[in-house]
Amino acid sequence: MTKPPSTDSDKLVDALVQTAFRTMAALSRIGAEHDLSLTQLRALGILRDRRLRMTALADFLGLEKSTMTGLVDRAEKRGLLRRGPNASDGRAVDVFLSSDGAVLAGRVHAQVAEALSPTTGALAPAEQRRLQVLLDRMLDSQAVLR
Amino acid sequence: MTKPPSTDSDKLVDALVQTAFRTMAALSRIGAEHDLSLTQLRALGILRDRRLRMTALADFLGLEKSTMTGLVDRAEKRGLLRRGPNASDGRAVDVFLSSDGAVLAGRVHAQVAEALSPTTGALAPAEQRRLQVLLDRMLDSQAVLR
């Protein structure tokens, strides 16, 4: 009942998973500094250049609409997000960043870049570009991960 | 108050963050299939080749010791983990996988590899090796991400 030996493909998967946990740990820590859950942090990032109706944001985040209500309630109470009417559908509610929310989203983004820079800095500039190309190709290869 | 233009370094950071969210989404989904939270999934993975005392596991996961008690309680009740005495410290409690837990951990690991394979499969074998080398170098470059 011991762990079977790793294949080459396993090693890449393990590296991806480890990288993901490291990255999420940095995001969590930075979020916590601003009293933001990982989900709220992500919502701020998504809304940085979009105005979305509740269900669309829920889809982005993979959450139920009732969960969105609570998340947006709390963020709106803090003055980070705002609700507004949707131009084309009277049932829908749009969500977007307040100016405070936009400032915070920008600061968080800068902090994330700074937090990851020692990591990416372990690679030479040419390697960083190669890594980015490889990751982007993987990301483009499918809309949703099965 | 709009988004500033992206630098090259930003693009790599964004790719890392996107990859992390995609990877975590796959892990969450697979965990949910087995009624495992992301944290429980990770605990199973960590304990796959280790026997740890409560506080050591808590450190790995970045959790408080009281949170560990609850997590281990639930997993032990399900028969996935077991508690045992620590050989050298009468206060300490060791945690380790039960045989059922080891089977599940192995299955989950295989599922994760399978779930990510379409993604990694977007790259040619030589590229996959290069990606793995680059990621491992980043991971090795520091114990903890600041």
Added chain:
DNA sequence: TATTGTTATACTCTATAACTATA
């Protein structure tokens, strides 16, 4: 009728503080 969002409710995950047992 179907869809959008909210409300009511319940459960999991998490942390803080107080406690017990051992070092």
Added chain:
DNA sequence: TATAGTTATAGAGTATAACAATA
């Protein structure tokens, strides 16, 4: 005294089901 772990408690995040308003 200090450390390891548990218990008690409270808050955030999540989902399901029932509901109101609009399409």
